[in-house]
Amino acid sequence: MHSKDTTLVSVVIPTFNRERTILASIYSVLSQTHDNIEIIVVDDNSTDSTKDIINSIRDTRIRYIRLPENNGASYARNIGVSKSTGQFIAFQDSDDIWLPNKLEVQLRAYKNISKSCDNVAGVFCRYVKLLPGNKSITIPKEKNLLADKTKLNSIILDHNVIGTPTLMISSQYLERGRLFDENLRSLEDWDLAIRLTNNHNMAFCDQVLVVSMTSSDGINQLPSEDAIDIISKKHSNLYSKNKTALSSIYRDAAISLISGQEIRRARTFLNKSLRANPFILARKPILKNLLLYFSPRSYYRIKMLTKKKS
Helix, strand or coil: CCCCCCCCEEEEEEECCCCCCHHHHHHHHHCCCCCCEEEEEEECCCCCCHHHHHHCCCCCCEEEEECCCCCCHHHHHHHHHHCCCCCEEEECCCCEEECCCHHHHHHHHHHHHHHHCCCEEEEEEEEEEEECCCEEEEECCCCCCCCCHHHHHHHHHHCCCCCHHHCEEEHHHCCCCCCCCCCCCCCHHHHHHHHHHHHCEEEEEEEEEEEECCCCCCHHHCCCHHHHHHHHHHCHHHHCCCHHHHHHHHHHHHHHHHHCCCHHHHHHHHHHHHHHCHHHHHCCCHHHHHHHHHCHHHHHHHHHHHHHHC
């Protein structure tokens, strides 16, 4: 059954060499119960058969844009946004799947919240992320994520809970200029979430409406430590008021570097974490945490031994 809502939603899908997954991703959008949509596929100069696959789909709601050179997901999404005409802009990734009622549920939630809360820029939902080894996690884990700007922004400064494919933004709240920071080759969704939740309220659908795959060549698989550094400086005014979150993101960057055996760089981020908030040493489990900060090489060895046993 199709929705009676006639609101036009623009769906922006950046893609690069996703011949194996792009078809399923697009069809999950075409199959929405809210069918008044335009799909803008921005091909970031793929070298596989992505173009032929997209052109084989016979649906007038699809617009295909091929970029002359590869510029990254942020640039591709910004191109898609600039070509959109809908009252709302939604984002899909070329290896993720939407549940059929995603847009219908999100439009209803946005309009309901907007009746009692002003300055609502958009809406997001929970999603399931599929991991290697037949494992999965549901994001966000937090409960009671309603239109509460202060609470949500505080959470997102520590870690992102708004996946790009779960996000739908009202076009009247689109920021001037570039929506996604093109200087970021990873974590650009986190940067956008920080800006949105700092300046606006957000509606939240408390149900899973997206299934996200973990691709070995996905944009979020790129090294993120440099992006964390950029984001912390870009939003220094916010992090100066939330030292706990600042310390936490530097810690996460260090753990990522340790996993890649970049111990020297990891120490730099661990020092930044301690300077931001020395009390992070009291985080449980305390012994493991002390080992991380004062002997990251030993932390790595123990982590590898534990991984082999499991």
